[in-house]
Amino acid sequence: MTSPNSLVRRLWRGRPEDAPWVRPAFYGLLVATTALYLWNLSASGYANSFYSAAVQAGSQSWKAFFFGSLDAANAITVDKPPAALWPMALSVRLFGLGSWQVLVPEVLMGVATVGVLYAAVRRRFGAGAGLVAGTVLALTPVAALMFRFNNPDALLALLMTVAVYCVLRALELDGGAARWLVWAGVALGFAFLAKTLQAFLILPVLALVYVVCAPGGLARRFGRLGLGGLALVGSAGWWVALVELWPASSRPYVGGSQNNSFLELTFGYNGLGRLNGDEVGSVGGGGRGGTGGELPGGMRLPTGAEFAGGPGAPGGGGRGGGWGETGLGRMFGEQVGGQISWLLPAALLLLVAGVVVTWRAPRTDTARAAFLVWGGSLLMTTGVFSFMAGIFHEYYTVAMAPYVAALIGMGAAVLWEERSRLLASAALAATVAVTAVWGWMLLGRTPDWQPWLRWAVLVAGCAAALALLLAGRVDRRLGLAAAGLGLAAGLAGPFAYTLATLSDGHKGSIVTAGPAGAARGGFGGGRGMPAGFGEGRMFGQGQGQDGQGQDGQGQAQGMPPGQFPGGGQGVPPGSFPGAGQGGGQGQFPGGGQFPGGQGAGQAPGEGRGGGTGGMGGLLNGAEVSAEAERTLLADAGDYTWVAAAIGAQNAAGYQLATEKPVMAIGGFNGSDPSPTLAQFKQYVAEGKIHYFIASGGMGGGMGGSSSITSWVEDTFEKVTVDGATFYDLTRRK
Numbered sequence: 001m002t003s004p005n006s007l008v009r010r011l012w013r014g015r016p017e018d019a020p021w022v023r024p025a026f027y028g029l030l031v032a033t034t035a036l037y038l039w040n041l042s043a044s045g046y047a048n049s050f051y052s053a054a055v056q057a058g059s060q061s062w063k064a065f066f067f068g069s070l071d072a073a074n075a076i077t078v079d080k081p082p083a084a085l086w087p088m089a090l091s092v093r094l095f096g097l098g099s100w101q102v103l104v105p106e107v108l109m110g111v112a113t114v115g116v117l118y119a120a121v122r123r124r125f126g127a128g129a130g131l132v133a134g135t136v137l138a139l140t141p142v143a144a145l146m147f148r149f150n151n152p153d154a155l156l157a158l159l160m161t162v163a164v165y166c167v168l169r170a171l172e173l174d175g176g177a178a179r180w181l182v183w184a185g186v187a188l189g190f191a192f193l194a195k196t197l198q199a200f201l202i203l204p205v206l207a208l209v210y211v212v213c214a215p216g217g218l219a220r221r222f223g224r225l226g227l228g229g230l231a232l233v234g235s236a237g238w239w240v241a242l243v244e245l246w247p248a249s250s251r252p253y254v255g256g257s258q259n260n261s262f263l264e265l266t267f268g269y270n271g272l273g274r275l276n277g278d279e280v281g282s283v284g285g286g287g288r289g290g291t292g293g294e295l296p297g298g299m300r301l302p303t304g305a306e307f308a309g310g311p312g313a314p315g316g317g318g319r320g321g322g323w324g325e326t327g328l329g330r331m332f333g334e335q336v337g338g339q340i341s342w343l344l345p346a347a348l349l350l351l352v353a354g355v356v357v358t359w360r361a362p363r364t365d366t367a368r369a370a371f372l373v374w375g376g377s378l379l380m381t382t383g384v385f386s387f388m389a390g391i392f393h394e395y396y397t398v399a400m401a402p403y404v405a406a407l408i409g410m411g412a413a414v415l416w417e418e419r420s421r422l423l424a425s426a427a428l429a430a431t432v433a434v435t436a437v438w439g440w441m442l443l444g445r446t447p448d449w450q451p452w453l454r455w456a457v458l459v460a461g462c463a464a465a466l467a468l469l470l471a472g473r474v475d476r477r478l479g480l481a482a483a484g485l486g487l488a489a490g491l492a493g494p495f496a497y498t499l500a501t502l503s504d505g506h507k508g509s510i511v512t513a514g515p516a517g518a519a520r521g522g523f524g525g526g527r528g529m530p531a532g533f534g535e536g537r538m539f540g541q542g543q544g545q546d547g548q549g550q551d552g553q554g555q556a557q558g559m560p561p562g563q564f565p566g567g568g569q570g571v572p573p574g575s576f577p578g579a580g581q582g583g584g585q586g587q588f589p590g591g592g593q594f595p596g597g598q599g600a601g602q603a604p605g606e607g608r609g610g611g612t613g614g615m616g617g618l619l620n621g622a623e624v625s626a627e628a629e630r631t632l633l634a635d636a637g638d639y640t641w642v643a644a645a646i647g648a649q650n651a652a653g654y655q656l657a658t659e660k661p662v663m664a665i666g667g668f669n670g671s672d673p674s675p676t677l678a679q680f681k682q683y684v685a686e687g688k689i690h691y692f693i694a695s696g697g698m699g700g701g702m703g704g705s706s707s708i709t710s711w712v713e714d715t716f717e718k719v720t721v722d723g724a725t726f727y728d729l730t731r732r733k
Contacts, residue, residue, distance in 0.1 A: 011023075012024070014026075018127065019127070022127040025127070025131055026115075026118060026127070026130070026131065026134075029114065029118065029131060029134050029135065029138070030111055030114065030115055032138075033110065033111050033114050033134075033138040034107065034111050036138065036144070036498075036502065037107040037110055037111070037144065037147055037148055037502075038104075038107055039502055040502055040503060040504075040505075041099070041100060041103055041104070041107065041148060042099045042100060042103075043504065043505030044099065044103065044148065044149065044505040044506050044507060045099050045505060045507055046099060046102060046150075046507070046621070046656055047099075047102065047103060047148075047149050047150045047151075047506065047507060047511075048149065048150050048151055048507070048508065048509055048511075048620070049507075049508075049620055049621030049649055049652035049653055049656060050070075050078065050509060050621075050648050050649050050652055050668060051078065051084075051085065051088075051150045051151060051152075052088075052102050052150060052621075052652065052656055053070055053071070053621070053648070053651065053652035053655045053656055053662075053664075054068055054069065054070050054077075054078050054082075054085050054089075055085055055088040055089045055092055055102055055150070056072075056092060056097055056655065056656060056659060057069050057070060057071050057072040057074075057655075057661070058082070058085055058086070058089030058092075058093075059089050059090075059092035059093040059097065060072040060659075061073075061074065063251075064252075065082070065085075065086065065089050066082070067082060067243070067251060067252050068080070068081065068082025068085050069252045070252075070255065070648055070651065070652070070655075070664045070667075071641065071651070071655060071661035071662055071663060071664065072661045073640045073641055073661035073663070074251070074252040075252055075253065075641070075661075075663045075664065075674070075675070076252050076253040076254075076255045076648075076663075076664055076667050076672065076674050077252050077253065077254055077255040078255050078256075078648075078668075079255045079256025079265065079269065079270070079667065079668055080152055080194070080195060080196065080256075080270070081192070081193040081194065081195075081196060081239065081240075081262070082193070083152075083155060083190055083193035083194045084151075084152035084154070084155040084156070084194040084195070087105040087109075087155070088101075088102050088103075088105050088106070088150060091104065091105050097656070097659060102150055103148060103149070103150060106146075106147055106148060106149060106150055106154045107147060107148060109147060109154045109155055109157075109158045110138075110143065110146075110147025110148070110154060110158075111147075112158055113137065113143075113147070113157055113158045113161050113402060114134045114137050114138050115134070116158070116161045116162055116165050117130075117133050117134055117137055117161055117165075117402050117405060117406060118130040118131065118133060118134040119165060120161070120164060120165040120168055120406065121133040121134075121370075121406055121409045121410055123168070123169075123172075124168075124366050124367055124370055124410075125367070125370075125409065125410045125413040125414070126413055128413065129409040129410055129412065129413035130409060131409075132408060132409040132412060132413075132487065133405045133406050133408060133409030133410070134405070134409075135491070136343060136404070136405035136408045136409065136491065137401055137402055137405035139491055139494050139495045139498050140340065140342070140343075140398075140401045140404070140405065140494055140498070141338065141339055141340075141342075141494055141497040141498050141501055141513035141514055142339040142340050142394070142395055142397050142398045142401060142513050143157075143398055143401045144498040144501050144502060144513060145339075145395060145398070145501050145506065145511060145512070145513040146395055146398040147398075148502075148506075149395075149506060149511060151395065152194045152195045153195070153395060153396065153398050153399065154398075155191075155194045156191055156194045156195045156198065156199065156399060157398050157399055157401065157402060159187045159188070159190055159191035159194065159199070160187075160188075160191055160199065160202065160377075160399065160402070161402045162183075162184075162187040163184045163187040163188050163191065163202075163206065164202070164206070164373055164374065164377065164402075164406075166180045166181070166183045166184035166187060167180070167181070167184050167206045167209070167210060167373060168366070168369070168370055168373060170184065170210065170214065170224070171209075171210060171213055171214050171215075171364075171366055171369045171370075171373075172366055173215070174215040174216045177214065177215075177216070177224050178223075178224045178227050178228075181210070181224050181225065181227060181228035181231075182227055182228055182231040183231075184206065184228055184231075185227075185228040185229060185230070185231030185232035185233075185234075185235065186231050186232070186235045188200070188203065188232050188235075188236075189231065189232045189233070189234065189235025189236035189237075190235055190236070192232075192236040193235075193236055193239055195270075196265075196266045196270045196271065197266060197267075197270060197271045197274075198396075198399065201377075201380055201381050201384055201399075202376070202377040202380055202381065204380070205372075205373065205376035205377050205380050206373065206377075207225055208376075209369055209372045209373050209376060210224075210225060211225065212363070213363060213364060213365075213368070213369040213372065214364065215364045240262060240263070240266075243262045244261070244262060244263060248260055253667075253672065253674035253675075255648070255664075255667040255668065255672060255674075256269045256270065256667060256668065256672065257269065257672070258672065258673060260674070273390050273391075274388055274390035274391055274392075275384075275388050275389065275390060276389055276390065277389035277390045278390075324336075324392060326386060326387050326388070326389055327386060327387070328386055329386075330385065330386045330387075331344060331382055331385065331386060331397065331400075332344070334445065335394055335512075336394050336397060337442055337445070338442055338445065338446075338497055338513070338514045339394045339395070339397050339512060339513050339514070340397035340398075340400055340401060340404070341438070341442070342435075342438070342439060342442060342490070342493050342494040342497075343404055343405075343408055343435060343490060343494070344382075344400075344404055345434050345435065345438050346408060346411075346431045346432075346434065346435045346490065347378060347403070347404040347407040347408055347411070348378075348407075349411075349427070349430070349431045349434065350407050350408060350410070350411020350412065350414075350415070350431060351371060351374075351375040351378070351407050351411065353411055353414065353415055353424075353427045353431075354367075354368075354371040354375075354407070354410060354411050354414050355368065355371050355372070355375070357414050357415075357418060357424070358371065358414075367410075367414070370406075370410060371407070371410065371411075374403050374406040374407050374410070375403075375407060377403045378400060378403035378404060378407065381399055381400050381403065382400060385397065385400070393510060394512050394513075395511060395512065395513075411431075412428070412431075412483070412487075415427055415428040415431075416428070416479075416483065419468075419479060425468060425469055426469060428468050428483075429465040429466070429468040429469035430465070432461055432464050432465040432468060432486035432489070432490065433461060433462055433465035435461060435486075435489070435490040436457055436458050436460070436461020436462055436464075436465070436486075436489050436490065437458065437461070439454070439457045439458075439461070439489070439490065439492070439493040440454045440455070440457055440458040440461075442493060443457065443493055443496075446514075446515055449500075449515045449516075450496060450515075453492060453493070453496055454493075456489075456492065457489050457492050457493055460485055460486075460488065460489040460492075461486060461489035461490065463485065464482045464483070464485040464486030464489060465486065467479075467481070467482035467485070468482045468483065468486065497513060497514045497515065498513070500513075500514055500515040500516075501513040501514060504516070507620050508619045508620035508649075509619050509620065509649065510619060619649065620649055620653075621649050621650070621651075621652040621653025621654075621656060622649075622650055622653035622654070622724075623653065624653050624654055624657035624658075624724075625721070625722040625723070625724070626722075627721055627722040628654070628657075628721045628722055628724050628726075629657045629658055631691075631719075631721050631726065632654060632657075632658050632660065632690070632691065633658055633660065635690070636658070636660050636690075638687075638690075639687070639688060639689060639690045640661065640683075640688040640689070641660075641661045641662060641663040641683075641688060641689045641690070642654075642658060642660040642661065642662060642690050642691065643662045643663070643689065643690060643691040643692065643693050643726070644662065644663035644664075644665055644680070644689050644691070644692050644693070645662060645663070645664065645665065645692070645693040646665050646666055646670045646705050646708075646709060647664065647665070647666060647667075647668065647669065647670040647705075648664035648667055648668045649668070650664075650693065651663065651664035651665075651693075652664070654693060662693075663675075663683075663689060665680070665705045665708055666705035670705045671705070675708075677707045677708055677711060680708050680711075681711070684729050687730070689729050690728070690729060690730065691719075691726045691727065691728060691729060692712045692716070692726065692727040692729055693724070693725075693726055694709075694713075694718075694724075694725035694726070694727065712727050712729070713727070714733075715732055715733060716728060716729055716731060716732055716733065717731040717732070717733060
């Protein structure tokens with residue numbers, strides 16, 4: 001039996017064959033990553049209020065926890081399965097509601113991903129390669145963003161990395177391989193419960209590499225894959241089956257679907273719709289568009305205006321279907337490049353080099369299999385992200401970060417071992433030089449931010465490349481110094497972007513990494529939405545006048561005064577739904593109209609991703625005043641929902657402030673057909689809802705939610721509370 005002292009020594013010392021520095025260096029990497037990601041964490045507040053509201057609901061109701069409901073009264077769910085919410089909800093249940101309680105589980109997922117990646121790379125390529133891979137991952141800007149944010153992507157990245165690790169372990173074995181494939185299936189199954197079909201992007205790569213490269217007979221290899229497949233189906237299917245079989249009348253509506261079906265959500269809005277852009281209920285999908293297009297709720301853009309990726313309404317124009325230009329250059333473009341692509345050219349070069357070096361190895365060679373698994377996963381994910389025409393946000397690229405980091409660590413190790421050969425040293429030098437030049441180009445996109453850095457990166461990288469080529473093959477110490485300088489030059493840009501990311505808070509549905517001056521694409525990088533649309537001031541300041549909708553002073557980055565995103569003229573700040581004062585109907589040149597109501601003269605933000613109400617609550621939860629909170633909490637125990645609001649983000653702000661259920665009419669966009677007008681009238685007649693909060697969703701919502709808004713406005717007394725407009729559903733006109 002192992003004594004406690006010997007166990008401690010083993011944990012500190014590591015494997016007997018390891019150098020004394022290996023295990024302390026690994027622990028140092030984990031500690032440094034933890035400290036880095038925890039720094040300034042509370043600046044993001046509740047981050048994405050949409051998911052934080054569901055976390056709060058799950059901490060109060062086990063039913064809401066299971067389904068991923070947006071409120072503890074279980075009106076409607078988020079538009080994803082709930083696995084990513086579960087760790088955060090358990091944290092809030094244990095420690096209470098707060099920013100750290102929501103976000104620390106995400107940080108721990110990031111640290112765990114770094115640890116798993118290190119373990120996967122070091123098994124075949126050594127501790128040095130594992131440390132390089134872990135460091136690259138930790139310092140990737142989009143990873144530093146999303147491992148401190150409460151979207152599902154953090155858990156997805158962790159589970160995908162675990163799945164690759166398990167497959168690599170299975171490739172090492174003949175007997176015992178089935179156990180690791182089962183664990184890989186479990187990881188992919190729970191990844192599906194985090195973000196549906198995105199979890200299966202690398203499944204063909206993993207299966208193909210295993211069948212081709214694994215030891216044992218072909219029949220045995222297929223048999224083991226079958227066991228892994230059964231584990232995948234079981235680990236994901238149990239929840240799907242329960243939701244589909246559960247009577248619809250006693251469970252929340254499946255948010256994001258149009259027919260209250262999780263299968264429809266999976267294969268439609270979250271599945272094929274992401275690929276072809278035909279996303280029913282989305283504000284940017286479906287390939288709609290045209291001059292002077294129509295926004296949800298009947299809002300019209302003026303003739304000639306453009307919105308989120310092309311002419312006309314959301315989804316119009318552009319090959320990206322409203323979510324940015326598609327094609328091979330997407331990952332390197334203005335919107336995405338600074339998030340993930342710093343070392344992407346190097347990873348692709350090292351993938352080719354690794355395959356060439358191991359080309360003549362036996363079929364079961366684990367080094368070549370590792371390059372094929374990590375490289376194939378990167379190519380598959382990059383290809384899908386590059387050409388998907390549906391909803392695409394820059395932060396999705398965090399899924400690529402472990403694959404890029406692994407290839408950097410493995411490829412550098414292989415070429416270092418082969419450095420005595422001219423071609424290998426030349427390839428290593430070329431990789432360092434290309435990385436330095438690309439870093440110089442990326443830093444050039446923010447010329448006013450740390451302008452010295454881009455030249456330091458270029459000079460240091462080129463010097464390191466030259467030293468590796470000329471002297472690295474014959475002098476090991478000089479080669480190590482040159483390699484270290486090259487690594488530092490390659491990481492300087494992403495490290496600086498990561499520090500800029502950590503120094504600022506990120507809130508809302510659309511967030512990006514990097515300094516404030518970096519290019520951003522609003523609705524996922526679409527043309528027409530200004531930089532910073534979802535992060536900070538949306539439409540600037542200015543007091544609108546009822547019925548006139550005068551232009552405000554544009555304060556957002558890339559937002560000239562008096563221009564609507566994409567080319568429309570005139571943002572009527574007194575008419576845009578959201579926080580602030582003003583009403584009436586703004587007039588655009590060209591004949592278009594922007595609806596009034598309780599418009600926003602101001603849409604001030606709090607850091608990137610902020611916005612008070614913003615877009616009527618589409619991008620982030622509204623700021624709730626103390627007076628509004630007191631109003632909602634008065635007699636709160638007498639109602640199932642203290643309020644109802646169009647759109648989940650608008651409802652989320654009030655729910656997080658009061659910690660009481662607030663019904664999100666129409667789900668995230670206000671476009672889901674739940675509740676219907678008849679259902680809402682029934683809830684009101686039964687005294688289940690106290691207030692209706694005006695100015696939610698996209699201009700009052702779509703379809704049924706729009707009719708609910710009209711009925712409430714025509715039927716009930718309006719109450720103004722510290723600038724916000726409520727309708728008291730217990731007081732008819």
